[in-house]
Amino acid sequence: MIIARILILLPLVSANKPQFPLGIAVYANPEFDICHRDMRAVMETRDLKFFNSVIDKTRIYSWPLKNFKSDIESLHNSPLFQLVRKMPKGAALHIHHKAMVNTDWLYLQTYRTNLYVCDKHNHLSLKFFKTPSNDCNWQALYERRRNPLVRQVLEDRIRRQMTMLTEIPDRSDTNVLWEKFQNIFTFLRSFLNYRPLAEDHFYQGLLELYEDNVMYVEVRSGLQKLYDLDGKIYTTTETVNILHDVVTRFKADHPDFIGAKIIYAKSRDMDHDELRSFLHETVELKKMFPGFIAGADLVGHEDAGYKLKDHSSLLLEVSNWTDFFFHAGETQNFLLQPTNLQIAIRHNAKRIGHAYSITKEPDTLRELKEKNIPVEVCPISNQVLGLVSNLRNHQAAILFALDIPVVISNDDPGLWGAKGLSDDFYMTLMSILPMNANLYSLKKIARNSIIYSTLSENEKAAALDSYEKRWQQFLINVTMPFCDYTQVMYSWLTLDRNTW
Secondary structure, three states, rough: OOOHHHHOOOOOOOOOOOOHHHOOOOOOOOOOOOOOOHHHHHHHHOOOHHHHOOOOOHHHHOOOOOOOHHHHHHHHHHHHHHHHHHOOOOOEEEEEHHHHOOHHHHHHHHHHOEEEEEEOOOOOOEEOOOOOOOOOOOOOHHHOOOOHHHHHHHHHHHOOOEEEEOOOOOOOOOOHHHHHHHHHHHHHHHOOOOOOHHHHHHHHHHHHHHHHHEEEEEEEEEOOOOOOOOOOEHHHHHHHHHHHHHHHHHHHHHHOOOOEEEEEEEEEEOHHHHHHHHHHHHHHHHHHOOEEEEEEEEEHHHOOOOOOOHHHHHHHHHOOOEEEEEOOOOOOOOOOOOOOHHHHHHHHOOOOOHHHHHHHHHHHHHHHOOOOOOOOEEEEHHHHHOOOHHHHHHHHHHHHOOOOOEOEEEEOOOOOOOOOOOOHHHHHHHHOOOOOOEEEEEEHHHHHHHHHHOOOOOHHHHHHHHHHHHHHHHHHHHHHHOOOOOHHHHHHHOOOOOHH
């Protein structure tokens, strides 16, 4: 068994000293002796003996240097990734609705009935109709596929418009990458807004997270209006109801899944009137769905020039009625003052998405820490969209060193082939955390995701208790192959969890 070989090869670590500095400090419990030697072997996952003995060290060490998109298959086949995939992850707190699901699943949905395709200005559009409208030269997709001369080219084009994976992996022009990125969402909009598909898509997104051992999720969604074949257009409130029903159904099917909330997110390039309407709509939705609508966010390419300071007065109008979870600092351009990060902190954002440029703003960084505002770090997204080429240089390393609260999330995993949170956890361990980091460092990050979620205090306590049980079961599962069963059960029953 490959995991067994990993554990045998991994070295021992001290049972008592901190394994990670400052806020990620983790202490091993000397009273917890599940096959103590092998248990401590599980903790340590970064020693060179592991790389020498199990996987070619040079190739593993090249992964942070490569763009994530260039070597996904090898990464997913690595034994260490498989170990990370098995561990409980806590919550995904920064993920976008339309990019939750893997591209293979999305592509299979293009075989649904009543789907039409339009080719205009060398860009495809997909939409469901009972009878196609005349706003474009809509053709039944199944009929186009029947023509062998166009089928393969057409299918390749559809796949290319669904994913970042088909692009040159090491392209570093952020404007080009963002244009491609935003075009994917434009392409998916009319396709995924078909109500039957929208329901299945959201359910599938929850399922992919659940299968990656994620317990809870807060999804950023534009809450775009859904439609039916008969021409019905659903209101935003109706759309929220539909998504809420999907979560209810998913929880009924998976009772150990804690749940999901929506962060209502719109583009920051709205004009004054549009933004006021959006913010007040968020307040009303939060009143109608207090346990489902978490708050608001403004998203988009920061380098395009849209600034939070332009909206400060409107944000202040509703700040007592809703919470903010701003994207800010997803840029290398920190010259314009005040920065989006400064405005986000002034408006008491509950969490800040990315904050990649914050290490260039010492005063802002100090204020962030004083207010205990967590940063949602999405390392693979930052690499794919050109903020950092080598993940060893990711600015989150400084946040960890300074004891800034951090949660790791996946942003748009479906667009680049990531599996739930595991890829971002894995790359954080391999590339960003210090060399003495281990699985318990990832455990601390996972616990952070529950602590800094919008769950109530009682819900957080219950979620943390559930997480501990899953974590202990995870440890038993990975050590069971070489542990004496009675020793495992004795350690399990006598464990003092408060010391972990």
